[in-house]
Amino acid sequence: MEDPIDSLGFDGVIDDMTASISSARETIQSLKERPDSLNSKDGISLLSLKHHILLSYLNSLVLVSSRRIIGHSLSGRAHPDQHFSAPDRPSRGNGVGDLVDFMVEGRIVLEKVRILEARMRYQIEKLVRVAEEPDKSLNPIDGQPTDPLAFRPNPNNLMDNEEGAGTTSGPLSEHISHRTSHGPHDATFGGEVYRPPRVAPVPYNEKKSKSQLRKERPPLPSALASLSSDPSRPHMESTSGLGSTPSLASGRAAYLKRLNEFEEENFSRVMMKKSDAKRRARDEEDLALGGSLAGGGAKHRRRAGGLEDEFGDVLKSVERASHRGSLGGMGDGYDELRQRAKKADVLQRSRQEGVRKRASPRDEEEPAGRSKKRSRFELEAKSVKKKLKGRK
Amino acid sequence: MADSSAPITLRTRKFITNRLLARRQFVLDVLHPSRPNVSKAELSEKLASLYKTDKDRVVTFGFRTQFGGGRSTGFALIYDDEASQKKFEPKYRLVRSGLAAKVEKPSRKLRKERKNRAKKFRGTKKSKAAEPPKKGGK
Numbered sequence: 001m002e003d004p005i006d007s008l009g010f011d012g013v014i015d016d017m018t019a020s021i022s023s024a025r026e027t028i029q030s031l032k033e034r035p036d037s038l039n040s041k042d043g044i045s046l047l048s049l050k051h052h053i054l055l056s057y058l059n060s061l062v063l064v065s066s067r068r069i070i071g072h073s074l075s076g077r078a079h080p081d082q083h084f085s086a087p088d089r090p091s092r093g094n095g096v097g098d099l100v101d102f103m104v105e106g107r108i109v110l111e112k113v114r115i116l117e118a119r120m121r122y123q124i125e126k127l128v129r130v131a132e133e134p135d136k137s138l139n140p141i142d143g144q145p146t147d148p149l150a151f152r153p154n155p156n157n158l159m160d161n162e163e164g165a166g167t168t169s170g171p172l173s174e175h176i177s178h179r180t181s182h183g184p185h186d187a188t189f190g191g192e193v194y195r196p197p198r199v200a201p202v203p204y205n206e207k208k209s210k211s212q213l214r215k216e217r218p219p220l221p222s223a224l225a226s227l228s229s230d231p232s233r234p235h236m237e238s239t240s241g242l243g244s245t246p247s248l249a250s251g252r253a254a255y256l257k258r259l260n261e262f263e264e265e266n267f268s269r270v271m272m273k274k275s276d277a278k279r280r281a282r283d284e285e286d287l288a289l290g291g292s293l294a295g296g297g298a299k300h301r302r303r304a305g306g307l308e309d310e311f312g313d314v315l316k317s318v319e320r321a322s323h324r325g326s327l328g329g330m331g332d333g334y335d336e337l338r339q340r341a342k343k344a345d346v347l348q349r350s351r352q353e354g355v356r357k358r359a360s361p362r363d364e365e366e367p368a369g370r371s372k373k374r375s376r377f378e379l380e381a382k383s384v385k386k387k388l389k390g391r392k
Numbered sequence: 393m394a395d396s397s398a399p400i401t402l403r404t405r406k407f408i409t410n411r412l413l414a415r416r417q418f419v420l421d422v423l424h425p426s427r428p429n430v431s432k433a434e435l436s437e438k439l440a441s442l443y444k445t446d447k448d449r450v451v452t453f454g455f456r457t458q459f460g461g462g463r464s465t466g467f468a469l470i471y472d473d474e475a476s477q478k479k480f481e482p483k484y485r486l487v488r489s490g491l492a493a494k495v496e497k498p499s500r501k502l503r504k505e506r507k508n509r510a511k512k513f514r515g516t517k518k519s520k521a522a523e524p525p526k527k528g529g530k
Contacts, residue, residue, distance in 0.1 A: 264406060264419050267467050269454045288459030 046120070050113055057106040060099040067096050074100055159191070203337060253287055256280065398426045402438060404468075414476035416443075420452065420468045429457060429464065432488075436468075445470055449477060451485055 044052065068074065078093035092098040117124065208216070259280075263269055272280065343349065401423040409416050420439075424430050432452045440447035455466030471477035478491060486492035497503065510518040 263454075264465075267417055267419075267454075269456070285459050 046113065046116060047124070050110065053106050053109055053113075057103055057110075060103050060106075064096060064099050064103070072096060077101075252283060256283055256287065398424070400424050400427070400430055400438070402435075402442065413480045414472045415480070416470045418468060420466050422455070422464050422466070423462065424464070425462050428461060429455075439468060439470065443470055448474070448489065448491070451477075451481065451489060453485065 064074065073096070075097050076095040077097035078095035080090050080093045082089040092102055259270065344352070403421040403423070405419040405421060407416065407418040420435070422430050422435065432455070435452050436447050436450035439450045439452070443450075449471045450468060451471070452466060452468045455464050457464040471480075474491070478486065481491075483492060487494045498506075
């Protein structure tokens with residue numbers, strides 16, 4: 001009836017059991033030599049709680065399984081023998097059901113212990129590290145042994161020692177050296193003061209946005225504008241006699257051309273706002289009369305006739321050149337600031353102050369700041385006016 | 393000023409025969425040197441004589457005068473028959489050419505107000521609610 005394989009397995013199981021029983025006996029011997037380790041008078045720590053509960057769990061498991069093998073049912077519960085008022089009355093009796101209850105309880109407690117252990121992981125790791133390397137170094141400041149379980153910052157580490165970083169307490173120093181060994185930039189941290197790099201101060205120039213830069217860029221010269229389109233014919237025929245094809249000169253002109261093509265292709269007019277439609281009509285007229293629409297439409301359109309349009313790019317580039325030449329000469333970053341500080345020319349100033357004077361009411365007092373210096377002519381004109389008024 | 397007997401030149405560009413919509417469509421360039429503008433009716437007459445169709449079949453729209461006068465560009469369609477024109481033309485152009493009547497509706501605001509007033513009633517009473525509530529005296 002018994003297979004030969006089964007007896008081999010059985011032998012293996014018996015051997016395992018013998019080995020484990022002998023190792024358990026060794027542990028029990030060592031425990032017997034130190035009876036105070038089982039003493040829980042001072043309270044029980046979290047880590048030893050786990051061991052004790054596991055032990056009781058195994059105990060009950062063995063009893064339950066032996067009862068089950070015999071064939072008893074697992075539901076018999078009994079009250080403990082002692083009276084209710086006895087102080088050391090256990091919570092459960094000796095029935096089999098009580099053992100099962102105890103196993104369930106032990107499981108729940110173990111789960112909760114696991115959570116608590118997770119919360120205290122940092123402290124436990126420190127303990128383990130201390131246990132692994134017992135290093136009793138003295139704290140140079142206090143003269144007392146550095147308590148590796150003290151979790152407050154160690155001012156010893158911040159001090160400037162002669163030996164450098166080596167005098168920090170054992171596990172902490174390892175931690176720090178472990179950290180600094182990372183990374184390519186290895187700052188020699190041996191108690192030196194950090195000195196930032198010395199950089200000369202640079203003036204702050206506001207960065208112009210792209211649209212602003214585009215607006216303020218000098219317009220492409222109309223003579224060169226046609227080169228990109230057809231370099232083999234640098235001189236192109238035009239009906240207006242003013243220059244090369246205006247529709248290729250500027251972005252606005254190209255857009256209008258494209259719009260026209262779109263409309264003709266799709267057999268319908270594009271819906272536009274009134275202002276847009278007016279602007280379009282005006283631009284188309286300008287184009288037809290020969291302007292290239294370069295130089296931005298934002299500038300005031302009160303320019304006279306076709307001269308400004310024809311030579312607009314030249315005139316604008318001349319202005320820009322004088323602006324840029326000074327910068328090219330000196331070239332330090334403070335030029336913009338200097339420009340701002342300079343007074344504008346007389347014409348600009350008179351315009352500005354004319355506006356300001358008109359804006360503020362005449363009854364106001366003179367402003368607290370610097371008022372305009374009255375020229376002799378103005379004073380005389382004022383006095384004449386007063387005389388005329390008085391005469392009336 | 394406006395010399396209505398001055399000759400006009402018509403030029404067609406991008407001529408397409410649109411079989412799907414039963415029409416011929418093209419871009420029309422009108423050269424009118426001594427006149428401010430040419431009316432759509434006159435243009436459709438001229439086109440009808442050019443293409444030997446009925447002047448009601450010709451639809452012109454979208455004319456814009458170019459740089460200072462003398463020339464304008466627009467679009468024109470010539471339908472094959474009235475049925476296809478009524479089917480494919482948008483309502484506003486049919487009204488322009490007289491083939492459809494304009495639907496007279498009260499203003500949008502008025503319509504919406506009436507609807508909201510009618511929401512308060514049910515059934516035939518809705519017509520009674522069409523008028524606004526009489527204010528005081530009357």
